[in-house]
Amino acid sequence: MAKIIDLKTYTDKRGNLTVIEKVIPFDIKRIFYIYGVDDSVRGGHRHHKTIQAAICLVGSCVIWNDDGENQETFELDSPHKCLLLDPKDWHKMYKFTPDAILMVLASEQYDADDYIFEAYTDKQT
Template identity: 40%
Template sequence: MGLERCRAIDLPIVHDPRGNLTFIESNRHVPFDIKRVYYLYDVPGGAERGGHAHKNLEQLLIAMSGSFDVILDDGLAKQTFSLNRSYRGLYIERLVWREIVNFSSGAVCMVLASDFYDETDYYRDYDEFIKAVRGTVPVG
């Protein structure tokens, strides 16, 4: 677990003069079964999203339109990824804190998730997250 498993994933592109097509298949292009899809849009200038980690959930974030930065933090190190291509996703492992910042005007962030929504899977308090990844709180 941690940042070493988080990575950019290039998705397949079917080139066509009428417009390109990209597709995503569970356990082929993403390392999990896709159980939920949601997207962020109309994010006001200067706003941030994320600000949490998941105990068990894995995700793939894609900039469907526009661009944004994702700051990942595993409790030991931080790394920033810039997303601005609809054929490139960012795989985020469980137990990695994420902040999504610097949304361009009209940006759309699509998220593919490995499980259904479950509020008990979230760490929303950074100090609680740090305690969990350092082994002082049960992960769940």
């Protein structure tokens, strides 16, 4: 299941320095960022292999997650919050503020075959 980790941040009169090393539980093979989002919903997928870490560097956004058993909503509203997403985590991102910059660190390079777009089905019958 997805979870928030708090990134170590050092603060003094000069400002803030947030450290990512030694807290991301995978080797980073891809980095991308999403910005300039209107009222669209992004994501809408999970992966076969890729683990991701999402950090909203500026502004805020919401990530809704379903791991096939549990559903949870996360608000990323600080650059020291990092949301870890396992491959099984089907997620969508929305409510981006106009200034939002969402950076994503990924354990794998881009591979279109790694994406699963179908959401989990309702387990109630």
